[in-house]
Every structure is written in structure tokens, then in C-alpha cells.
Amino acid sequence: MSVTPATMAQAARRTDARAAIRAPADPFAMVRRGLVYLLLSIAAFVSVFPFLWMVIGTTNSSADIIRGKASLGGEFFNNAVTFFTQVDALRVFWNSAFIAVVATALTLLISSLAGYGFEMFRSRVRERVFALLLLLLSIPFAALMVPLFVMFSQARLVNTYTAVILPTVASIFIIFYFRQATKAFPTELRDAAKIDGLKEWQIFLFVYMPVMRSTYAAATIIVFMANWNNYLWPLIVLQTAENKTITLIVSALTSAYTPDYGMILFGTVLATLPTLIIFFLLQRRFVEGMLGAVK
Amino acid sequence: MADARLARREQITGWAFIAPALVLLGLFMLYPIVWSLWMSFQVGRGMNLSFGGFGNIQRLTQDVVFLRALGNTFTFFIIQVPIMIVLALLFAVALNDSTLRFRGLFRTAIFLPCVTSLIAYSTIFKSMFATDGIINQGLMAVNIIGAPIAWFSDPFWAKVVVILAITWRWTGYNMIFYLxxxxxxxxxxxxxxRIDGVPAWARFRYLTIPMLKPVILFTTVISTIGTLQLFDEVFNFTAGTGGPADSTLTLSLYIYNLTFKFMPSFGYSATVSWVIVILVAILSFLQFLIARDRRRPS
Incomplete structure (x- = not known):
């Protein structure tokens, strides 16, 4: 039997008439089902195992970890103590949290303003600007980092939070994401609010933002993770230990000649917890938000 | 009269909404990128630069380390991106079946790796792939290998670990777009x-793939950009060296080393960074071409 897009379309048209008729029982269906479950189980196991490994690793000594010991040990307390004596954890966590929270809030605000602006107020010039932005989207960070570093050192902002946050705030990807999502925002809402005498900025703040909360939730996950996990740019501009983020500190620990993996995995768990928590808190909204954007 | 004033107000409001983003992008994206293009024609050390014409481009063609980094980056791209896209599609299609049990559980599990920071998972992989580590033990237990593999000191296997690690981290991310x-x-x-008896593979080939084409294109372009910029993983696996014997040195890592580790030569590292820009442009263009061609039914 030949299968062409044409027969597909035909098939689609006949749906209603034949929906009631069940397909003939397929002897391979059970086998196929089983294979799907097997494939997904393997994928899920491979995906989750490193997390288990990380958690188990915090309870073992470095020597045991290198030897591949996959059972719980009694070194958790020691690892924690080593980590906290070597790392000023409070300070480092504060650096990461401050940078990630401020950068996320600013990114969401500025990029959603732009996404809304591009979609709601169309003009030929702005469409051209938007096209230019999409072109810039493919510019790799490597091409920017040298001039950026020189710019920030000339402005004497090297080793400041400002230097880490500022270049990330206007994200073309997030602007694009918000513009796509705004297509689903009912324009009647804006018209109604206008009749009620709301100004444009009030419409954005009090109508658009609450209505689009799923979109904001999904964007929060993406942007917060990107900022919390950001590595290359902070590595370049943050130069003293008291300003470094947790990712930088944990990474520095691993480059020791004989890394203490028990302690490092303890730090890794700490570094991963915030993003894990955000993910699980916003997970449902995240899926909704993604659906809204791809539509 | 009133209409014209209203239209003008709409215009001004429109620009007002996008102005903050445009100012920031101009300052931190457009300006540096133009500057870096100008820089790439400059030679000299540190900030003492002078115009060097095509000197940097000439240096590129003779720079063995650069060519090796270019080759490595390309290897990662050619092997890793297709594997990841195919896996992500496969998982997405499997999970899209509403009669499947534990869908939410599978979806969350497969997406979970994206939550980890690049540093966290580099550390985890580094400890799992230790010579006496859990991966080697597992492989030996099921008799796939007879002796432990020295993952990080063998140029071939070091690349394999990098590819495995990136695939682990990003497959779920792409899967979410497809889902x-x-x-x-x-x-x-x-x-x-299904009722008309169209086999599953044909449904996948003639229904799913064409309808997902825009998303596949989008994720492929995004993954291409990501892979060509590969830095964090190799930096952490190898303590910044790109070893063993430069076998995991990527273009981004080379730029970093040129700028911040060796005698800084901003001009030359800007030239290398433009190689990435041009590569991304060419590859994205090719991907667009392929996607457009295939749209016509054969």
C-alpha cells in the first residue's frame, strides 16, 4: 500500500464517518507498546541516574566516589563540614541569588514590554527592527565577550554585579517568545480597558501581565535557570572570590589537582537545589506557557 | 485631524514599549559586534592595537591549534545535534500518546537534566566517568568492555563523554518544544x-515530521548555535585545557584562552569569534534551505 500525503488528507476527511469503527486488532501492538515503555524507562533511568549519583555521592568519601561506590555511605557530615569550611557559602549563595533574581526580574520586564510592543503596535519600521533582532539572535556570545569585557573594564565595572547582569537583560530569545505568546492575547481586553480609561502602561501592568501569567511562569523558569547557571560571562567579569557565584566556586573546586568529590558533590547539590525547586513549583504553568508560545 | 493625532500617539507608544530593550541591545550587542568586526582587523598585544589588514585571517590558516579547535567543534556538531534531535523527537512522539501510562512521570524525568547547571552536570559526569568509576564498572559487569576505559585521557573517549554529556543535558529541553x-x-x-490502516512509521514520516517542521528547524538552529559555542562542559572536564592533546578544545575555549590566558591578543581572538559567527550563519542558512526544499511533496 502506498502512503502519500494525499491519502492522508483523504483519511482526515473521513474521520467523522469512521470514528466509530475500531481498528482491527494488531498482533504487534502489544510488542510495540512494550518497546515504547522499555525505551521510555531507559530514557527516564538515564536521565535521573546522575541525580541519584549526585545525592548518593554526598554521603561518600572522594575515594569511594572515584571507585564507583553506588550505595549510601556515612561521610555526609564530613563533606558538609569540608564544604562549609572551604567556601563562604552564605556569601556565594547571596551573590548567585542576587544576580539571578535581579537579572530575571529585569529580563522579564524589559523583554515582555518589547514583545508586547512589537505585537500590539505594528509598523513597517518596527517589523524591520524585529527582523534585524532575529538575525542578531544567531550571534554567538563568544563574538561579543572580548569587546564587552573591554567596555566594562573601561567603565570600571569589572568585578561588579552590574557587569554580570546588564548584558543579559535584553534577551532577543525572550522578546521573541513574548511576541509569539502575545498573539494569543485577546485584543478585545485592551479595547475594553481603553474604553474604561486605562492608559497604555496601565493596560500592560494590570491587564496584560495578569492574563499572561503562564507565559511569565515559563519565561521565569527559562531565564532564572539561564542566569543561575550562567558561567562564561561571570567567569570573565567576576574576579574576586567574595563576588563569585556558586557555579564559579564549585567549578573552581573541581579543577583542583586531586578534587575532593564528596565535598564537591555536596556543593553541586546546593547549587542545583534552587533551580530544581523553581522547576517543580512552576512546572504545570511551564508546560502551559510553552504550549501558548508554540501555538 | 483627530485620527492623525491618535495614529501618531500609537506610533510613539509602540516605540516606548520597545525602547528599553532596543537601547540595551544596541549597547550590549550591536555595538560590541561591530567593534569585534573592527577588532578582527587589528594586530598587537593587549590594547596596543594597530591595523593589520588581513594579517589575522592569514594567521588563522596557519594556526594548527585553531584548525584543531575548528575540527573538534565541527565533530561535536555533526554527531551530537542529529542524535539529540532524533532522540527528542522519538520521546516526544512516544509521550504524546494519551493512552500511555505514567506520561507525566516520564516527561518530568526526561526533562529533569535541563534543570542542572552546566557546572553541576560536568562535575557529576566527571566523577561517574572516572577510570575506576561507576560507568566503567557497569560496562565491565555486563561484559561490554574487558578493561576500564580511560575516558578523560584518551582523545577519542574524551570526545565521546562530551557528546554523551551534552545529549543528556539537552534532549529533554528539545523534547518539550516538540511535545x-x-x-x-x-x-x-x-x-x-490509523483507521485507514496507515502504519505507525508512515504516520510519523508523512504526518508528524511535516507538521513539526517549523519547530524542528527552530530547535536545530538553536542547537547548532549552542554546540558551536560549546564552552562550559569542556572547560570543566579538562580544567580549562581542552585536553588531552587539544582533543576537546572548542572554538569558544580557544577564544577564551587567547583572550584571558595567553598574552592577550584581542584582535586575533575577535577574528576567531567571527569564524563562529560565519559558521552559524552558513549552517542556519543551509538548514533553512533544506527545510524549505523538503516541504514540496515528492
Whole structure:
């Protein structure tokens, strides 16, 4: 039997008439089902195992970890103590949290303003600007980092939070994401609010933002993770230990000649917890938000 | 009269909404990128630069380390991106079946790796792939290998670990895009095809793939950009060296080393960074071409 897009379309048209008729029982269906479950189980196991490994690793000594010991040990307390004596954890966590929270809030605000602006107020010039932005989207960070570093050192902002946050705030990807999502925002809402005498900025703040909360939730996950996990740019501009983020500190620990993996995995768990928590808190909204954007 | 004033106000409001983003992008993206293009024609050390014409480009062609980094980056791209896209598609299609049990659980599990920071998972992989580590033990226990593999000191296996690690981290991320797109496809089309006895692979090939084409294109371009910029993983696996014997040195890592580790030569590192820009442009363009061609039914 030949299968062409044409027969597909035909098939689609006949749906209603034949929906009631069940397909003939397929002897391979059970086998196929089983294979799907097997494939997904393997994928899920491979995906989750490193997390288990990380958690188990915090309870073992470095020597045991290198030897591949996959059972719980009694070194958790020691690892924690080593980590906290070597790392000023409070300070480092504060650096990461401050940078990630401020950068996320600013990114969401500025990029959603732009996404809304591009979609709601169309003009030929702005469409051209938007096209230019999409072109810039493919510019790799490597091409920017040298001039950026020189710019920030000339402005004497090297080793400041400002230097880490500022270049990330206007994200073309997030602007694009918000513009796509705004297509689903009912324009009647804006018209109604206008009749009620709301100004444009009030419409954005009090109508658009609450209505689009799923979109904001999904964007929060993406942007917060990107900022919390950001590595290359902070590595370049943050130069003293008291300003470094947790990712930088944990990474520095691993480059020791004989890394203490028990302690490092303890730090890794700490570094991963915030993003894990955000993910699980916003997970449902995240899926909704993604659906809204791809539509 | 009133209409014209209203239209002008709309214009001004429109620009006001996008102005903050445009100012920031101009300052931190457009300006540096133009500057870096100018820089790439400059030679000299540190900030003492002078115009060097095509000197840097000439240096590129003779720079063995650069060519090796270019080759490595390309190897990672050619092997890793297709594997990841195919896996992500496969998982997404499997998870899109509403009769499947534990869907939410599988979806969350496969997406979970994206939550980890690049540093966290580099550390985890580094400890799992230790010579006496858990991976080697597992492989030896099921007799796939006879002796432990020295993952990080063998140029070939070091590349394999990098590819495995990136695939682990990003497959779920791409899968979410496909899942979202799949859920917008009208179910009745599949139902009809199934009733008409169209086999599963054909449904995948002639229904799913064409309908997902825009999303596949989008994720492929994004993954291409990501892989060509590969830095964090190799930096952490190898303590910044790109070893063993430069076998995991990527273009981004080389730029970093040129700028911040060796005698800084901003001009030359800007030239190398433009190689990435041009590569991304060419590859994205090719991907667009392929996607457009395939749209015509054969």
C-alpha cells in the first residue's frame, strides 16, 4: 500500500464517518507498546541516574566516589563540614541569588514590554527592527565577550554585579517568545480597558501581565535557570572570590589537582537545589506557557 | 485631524514599549559586534592595537591549534545535534500518546537534566566517568568492555563523554518544544490515518515530521548555535585545557584562552569569534534551505 500525503488528507476527511469503527486488532501492538515503555524507562533511568549519583555521592568519601561506590555511605557530615569550611557559602549563595533574581526580574520586564510592543503596535519600521533582532539572535556570545569585557573594564565595572547582569537583560530569545505568546492575547481586553480609561502602561501592568501569567511562569523558569547557571560571562567579569557565584566556586573546586568529590558533590547539590525547586513549583504553568508560545 | 493625532500617539507608544530593550541591545550587542568586526582587523598585544589588514585571517590558516579547535567543534556538531534531535523527537512522539501510562512521570524525568547547571552536570559526569568509576564498572559487569576505559585521557573517549554529556543535558529541553507542538496537532487526523490502516512509521514520516517542521528547524538552529559555542562542559572536564592533546578544545575555549590566558591578543581572538559567527550563519542558512526544499511533496 502506498502512503502519500494525499491519502492522508483523504483519511482526515473521513474521520467523522469512521470514528466509530475500531481498528482491527494488531498482533504487534502489544510488542510495540512494550518497546515504547522499555525505551521510555531507559530514557527516564538515564536521565535521573546522575541525580541519584549526585545525592548518593554526598554521603561518600572522594575515594569511594572515584571507585564507583553506588550505595549510601556515612561521610555526609564530613563533606558538609569540608564544604562549609572551604567556601563562604552564605556569601556565594547571596551573590548567585542576587544576580539571578535581579537579572530575571529585569529580563522579564524589559523583554515582555518589547514583545508586547512589537505585537500590539505594528509598523513597517518596527517589523524591520524585529527582523534585524532575529538575525542578531544567531550571534554567538563568544563574538561579543572580548569587546564587552573591554567596555566594562573601561567603565570600571569589572568585578561588579552590574557587569554580570546588564548584558543579559535584553534577551532577543525572550522578546521573541513574548511576541509569539502575545498573539494569543485577546485584543478585545485592551479595547475594553481603553474604553474604561486605562492608559497604555496601565493596560500592560494590570491587564496584560495578569492574563499572561503562564507565559511569565515559563519565561521565569527559562531565564532564572539561564542566569543561575550562567558561567562564561561571570567567569570573565567576576574576579574576586567574595563576588563569585556558586557555579564559579564549585567549578573552581573541581579543577583542583586531586578534587575532593564528596565535598564537591555536596556543593553541586546546593547549587542545583534552587533551580530544581523553581522547576517543580512552576512546572504545570511551564508546560502551559510553552504550549501558548508554540501555538 | 483627530485620527492623525491618535495614529501618531500609537506610533510613539509602540516605540516606548520597545525602547528599553532596543537601547540595551544596541549597547550590549550591536555595538560590541561591530567593534569585534573592527577588532578582527587589528594586530598587537593587549590594547596596543594597530591595523593589520588581513594579517589575522592569514594567521588563522596557519594556526594548527585553531584548525584543531575548528575540527573538534565541527565533530561535536555533526554527531551530537542529529542524535539529540532524533532522540527528542522519538520521546516526544512516544509521550504524546494519551493512552500511555505514567506520561507525566516520564516527561518530568526526561526533562529533569535541563534543570542542572552546566557546572553541576560536568562535575557529576566527571566523577561517574572516572577510570575506576561507576560507568566503567557497569560496562565491565555486563561484559561490554574487558578493561576500564580511560575516558578523560584518551582523545577519542574524551570526545565521546562530551557528546554523551551534552545529549543528556539537552534532549529533554528539545523534547518539550516538540511535545508542545504535537499537542496542537488535530488528533482526528491521526485517528483517521490509523483507521485507514496507515502504519505507525508512515504516520510519523508523512504526518508528524511535516507538521513539526517549523519547530524542528527552530530547535536545530538553536542547537547548532549552542554546540558551536560549546564552552562550559569542556572547560570543566579538562580544567580549562581542552585536553588531552587539544582533543576537546572548542572554538569558544580557544577564544577564551587567547583572550584571558595567553598574552592577550584581542584582535586575533575577535577574528576567531567571527569564524563562529560565519559558521552559524552558513549552517542556519543551509538548514533553512533544506527545510524549505523538503516541504514540496515528492
Amino acid at each position: 508542545a507542538a504535537l499537542q496542537n496537532i488535530d488528533r482526528s487526523i491521526y485517528e483517521a490515518a
